[in-house]
Amino acid sequence: MLEIRHLKTLHALRESDSLVEAAERLHLTQSALSHQFKELEERMGMPLFVRKTKPVRFTSGGLRLLQLADAMLPLMRAAERDITRLVGGTAGRLHMAIECHSCFQWLMPTIDQFRDAWPEVELDLASGFAFAPLPALARGDLDLVVTSDPQEIAGLTYVPLFTYEAMLAVANQHPLASKPFIVPEDLSTEILITYPVERDRLDIFTRFLEPADVEPAHVRTSELTVMMMQLVASGRGVCGMPHWALHEYSSRGYVQAKRLGEKGLFATLYAAVRTDMLDVPYMRDFLLTAKDTSFSTLDGVSAVR
Amino acid sequence: MLEIRHLKTLHALRESDSLVEAAERLHLTQSALSHQFKELEERMGMPLFVRKTKPVRFTSGGLRLLQLADAMLPLMRAAERDITRLVGGTAGRLHMAIECHSCFQWLMPTIDQFRDAWPEVELDLASGFAFAPLPALARGDLDLVVTSDPQEIAGLTYVPLFTYEAMLAVANQHPLASKPFIVPEDLSTEILITYPVERDRLDIFTRFLEPADVEPAHVRTSELTVMMMQLVASGRGVCGMPHWALHEYSSRGYVQAKRLGEKGLFATLYAAVRTDMLDVPYMRDFLLTAKDTSFSTLDGVSAVR
DNA sequence: TGACTCCATGAGTAAACTTGATGATAAACG
DNA sequence: CGTTTATCATCAAGTTTACTCATGGAGTCA
Numbered sequence: 003m004l005e006i007r008h009l010k011t012l013h014a015l016r017e018s019d020s021l022v023e024a025a026e027r028l029h030l031t032q033s034a035l036s037h038q039f040k041e042l043e044e045r046m047g048m049p050l051f052v053r054k055t056k057p058v059r060f061t062s063g064g065l066r067l068l069q070l071a072d073a074m075l076p077l078m079r080a081a082e083r084d085i086t087r088l089v090g091g092t093a094g095r096l097h098m099a100i101e102c103h104s105c106f107q108w109l110m111p112t113i114d115q116f117r118d119a120w121p122e123v124e125l126d127l128a129s130g131f132a133f134a135p136l137p138a139l140a141r142g143d144l145d146l147v148v149t150s151d152p153q154e155i156a157g158l159t160y161v162p163l164f165t166y167e168a169m170l171a172v173a174n175q176h177p178l179a180s181k182p183f184i185v186p187e188d189l190s191t192e193i194l195i196t197y198p199v200e201r202d203r204l205d206i207f208t209r210f211l212e213p214a215d216v217e218p219a220h221v222r223t224s225e226l227t228v229m230m231m232q233l234v235a236s237g238r239g240v241c242g243m244p245h246w247a248l249h250e251y252s253s254r255g256y257v258q259a260k261r262l263g264e265k266g267l268f269a270t271l272y273a274a275v276r277t278d279m280l281d282v283p284y285m286r287d288f289l290l291t292a293k294d295t296s297f298s299t300l301d302g303v304s305a306v307r
Numbered sequence: 308m309l310e311i312r313h314l315k316t317l318h319a320l321r322e323s324d325s326l327v328e329a330a331e332r333l334h335l336t337q338s339a340l341s342h343q344f345k346e347l348e349e350r351m352g353m354p355l356f357v358r359k360t361k362p363v364r365f366t367s368g369g370l371r372l373l374q375l376a377d378a379m380l381p382l383m384r385a386a387e388r389d390i391t392r393l394v395g396g397t398a399g400r401l402h403m404a405i406e407c408h409s410c411f412q413w414l415m416p417t418i419d420q421f422r423d424a425w426p427e428v429e430l431d432l433a434s435g436f437a438f439a440p441l442p443a444l445a446r447g448d449l450d451l452v453v454t455s456d457p458q459e460i461a462g463l464t465y466v467p468l469f470t471y472e473a474m475l476a477v478a479n480q481h482p483l484a485s486k487p488f489i490v491p492e493d494l495s496t497e498i499l500i501t502y503p504v505e506r507d508r509l510d511i512f513t514r515f516l517e518p519a520d521v522e523p524a525h526v527r528t529s530e531l532t533v534m535m536m537q538l539v540a541s542g543r544g545v546c547g548m549p550h551w552a553l554h555e556y557s558s559r560g561y562v563q564a565k566r567l568g569e570k571g572l573f574a575t576l577y578a579a580v581r582t583d584m585l586d587v588p589y590m591r592d593f594l595l596t597a598k599d600t601s602f603s604t605l606d607g608v609s610a611v612r
Numbered sequence: 613t614g615a616c617t618c619c620a621t622g623a624g625t626a627a628a629c630t631t632g633a634t635g636a637t638a639a640a641c642g
Numbered sequence: 643c644g645t646t647t648a649t650c651a652t653c654a655a656g657t658t659t660a661c662t663c664a665t666g667g668a669g670t671c672a
Contacts, residue, residue, distance in 0.1 A: 003387065004383060005312075006310050006311055007310075022617080022618065022619085031663080032620095033619090033621085034660070034661055034662075036621080037621090037661080040620080040621090046394070061581070066447065067390070068447070069447060070383065070386040077375060077378055077379060081372060082309060085352075085353070085372070088353065089368075142374060156364055157364045157365075278354075279367055325649065327648080327649065335630075336630065337650075338652085338653095340650095341651060342629075345651080359650090361649085
């Protein structure tokens with residue numbers, strides 16, 4: 003019924019002052035526009051503009067359609083631009099979400115490096131995701147999700163980034179420091195320090211304490227890793243942390259890193275992307291950079307991949 | 308390039324699970340959709356959905372276009388509905404603005420009556436207009452403006468509603484009560500009570516005091532006419548008011564209504580509408596009702612029309 | 613009045629769209 | 643494991659649509 007073409011014509015007509023001028027602007031003949039309006043007005047059942055005046059004047063119906071055009075044409079242009087950039091693959095959008103809080107510091111170098119290499123790509127990073135990020139990825143609201151819990155969703159591909167061991171940071175003189183590894187019950191009398199996020203996003207709860215039905219004596223939160231390390235070092239609590247994040251502190255003897263459970267608590271981080279995005283150059287590059295960064299981050303820290 | 312039809316097709320394809328089903332939904336053949344997609348994907352330079360899967364899966368490009376469809380299709384439907392209602396003329400929109408503050412009480416009965424008669428018309432009344440209402444009317448953002456200052460704007464018609472005399476309410480025992488009429492200088496020692504609006508929207512300033520360069524001793528404001536009358540009656544100020552608004556009080560000897568200037572201060576109120584809206588049934592009716600109401604409001608109050 | 617501008621109209625044409633039939637491919641089924 | 647069924651692509655043909663070209667009427671300005 004109503005078509006984009008009509009809106010474009012109306013828009014051009016308002017910008018110019020007559021049908022002829024509007025026709026030129028649209029690279030059409032005046033006759034074409036005349037026909038177009040005739041038919042459109044027939045379909046709408048009302049005139050859309052007054053012809054004899056200069057500049058042209060719109061009727062109420064015409065004005066309403068112009069409102070529509072003003073709303074729709076920019077949307078269209080934006081979408082077409084996005085598609086073009088997507089095809090080109092050197093520009094586009096990369097909206098990320100990360101489920102794992104402690105990955106921030108690991109992801110940041112990757113992002114910085116990427117931003118330099120692909121200045122045309124619009125970067126966005128959301129961490130505190132209210133909604134489930136993987137469906138949002140499938141829906142197209144996101145472009146990449148860093149997760150340790152890959153779910154089988156059609157159209158999504160999971161690219162493994164690296165495997166890390168979650169460990170417990172304790173003060174050097176702490177009683178637990180002498181144990182070969184930590185068991186859940188050890189924490190029932192401890193103060194546990196975590197990032198200020200929901201429990202079900204912290205491996206130490208979901209995969210260590212909760213299966214054993216153990217609750218720490220107290221839980222306190224901190225935004226910054228440095229701050230957490232200070233608290234731990236001064237014996238005011240313990241905290242779970244990826245071994246690579248801990249390495250900087252444990253290798254200097256600032257705190258001790260203890261294994262969680264006899265066999266350790268390992269997790270693999272994946273980058274989830276829509277499968278067809280794997281072909282897009284900037285996406286390939288981001289994934290490669292992310293892997294590289296993770297290797298170098300892990301380098302000399304652990305053999306775990 | 309990109310057209311509504313394409314968005315509708317994509318939308319239908321997401322709702323159904325295959326091309327055939329989408330085709331049915333759109334009352335088209337499967338072949339039609341196949342052709343349509345082939346061409347669209349060619350134009351876009353990328354596939355938009357994965358065919359072999361069930362339900363169909365969209366590529367990133369397809370998802371982006373679906374986002375666009377989700378934004379645009381509702382806008383279109385709303386616009387088309389508005390146009391239909393505009394043509395029918397028994398339903399539609401009537402967004403008003405009034406420039407003259409004291410017209411509220413006069414307009415309200417008209418609006419009430421109108422609402423009963425045309426329940427399908429979406430009424431909206433704005434008084435404190437930040438922007439100029441007449442250009443907004445011409446632009447299509449408003450549908451009716453009550454003004455006493457008609458400006459020649461192409462496409463607008465001014466329907467005179469009635470002429471009224473602005474008068475000054477003073478206490479019975481007030482010194483000014485004995486004068487045959489008021490001159491601007493009389494107010495230089497008086498407390499003037501006004502509605503709490505900008506000065507340039509009050510005739511007593513723009514057409515009486517300011518031309519004579521006279522400032523009242525003090526200006527205080529009040530929201531309610533009743534309250535203003537009480538203040539005036541108890542000798543705590545004077546106030547300018549349309550004679551019809553004053554009549555209720557002056558005819559009972561509560562206050563005195565004095566002429567402003569030897570010849571009186573008259574103003575005509577107009578309803579400004581876009582000319583083509585004069586044909587719309589509900590608009591005709593509103594204007595007639597408004598005139599009627601103004602006649603009956605004036606009835607027995609004054610012969611001024 | 614004549615030149616000019618603007619818009620409407622009719623006819624012709626090329627392109628786009630649709631249709632229905634047919635074929636290829638892949639999944640579902642006995 | 644062959645058969646059935648469903649889905650999508652392709653083809654040829656008919657139809658519609660949207661444009662251009664050519665022409666004419668109406669209004670405007672010297």
